[in-house]
Amino acid sequence: MKRIVAKRTIREFWEKHIDSKEYLQTWYQTAKAAEWKTPNDIKEFYATISILKNSRVVFNIKGNDYRLVAKINYSKQWLFIRFVGTHEEYDKIDANTI
Numbered sequence: 001m002k003r004i005v006a007k008r009t010i011r012e013f014w015e016k017h018i019d020s021k022e023y024l025q026t027w028y029q030t031a032k033a034a035e036w037k038t039p040n041d042i043k044e045f046y047a048t049i050s051i052l053k054n055s056r057v058v059f060n061i062k063g064n065d066y067r068l069v070a071k072i073n074y075s076k077q078w079l080f081i082r083f084v085g086t087h088e089e090y091d092k093i094d095a096n097t098i
Contacts, residue, residue: 001031001032001036001072001077001079002076002078003076003077003079004028004031004032004078004079005078005079005080005081006080006082007028007081009081009084010024010027010028010068010081010084013066013084013085017066017086019062019065020061020062020065023062023066024061024066024068024084027059027068030045031070035077036072036077037074038074039051039057042057046059046060048060048064050095052095052096053096054071054096054097055072055073055074056069056070056071056072056095056096057069057070057072058090058095064087065086066085066086067083067084067086067087067089067090068083069081069082069090069093069095070082082095083095083098
């Protein structure tokens with residue numbers, strides 16, 4: 001991805017949930033280096049993602065302890081972090097609209 005918007009969101013999250021730091025940093029580096037053109041391209045890296053409507057993808061972080069929702073503009077290669085949280089927090093949002 002040429003651009004990842006809202007890295008601060010994940011940094012603030014790992015400061016509160018220190019056990020997520022290594023996993024989120026790895027996810028960020030992988031996403032930054034990726035050139036995903038379709039959701040299926042992401043599936044090649046992350047088999048457990050959930051592909052939602054509105055160009056959203058849900059990533060399982062740290063063995064599904066945490067969830068990260070991203071909106072992706074494939075043509076511009078931009079990824080917007082829309083949410084990162086615990087499984088319980090994720091259950092309270094609508095990942096298709098957040």
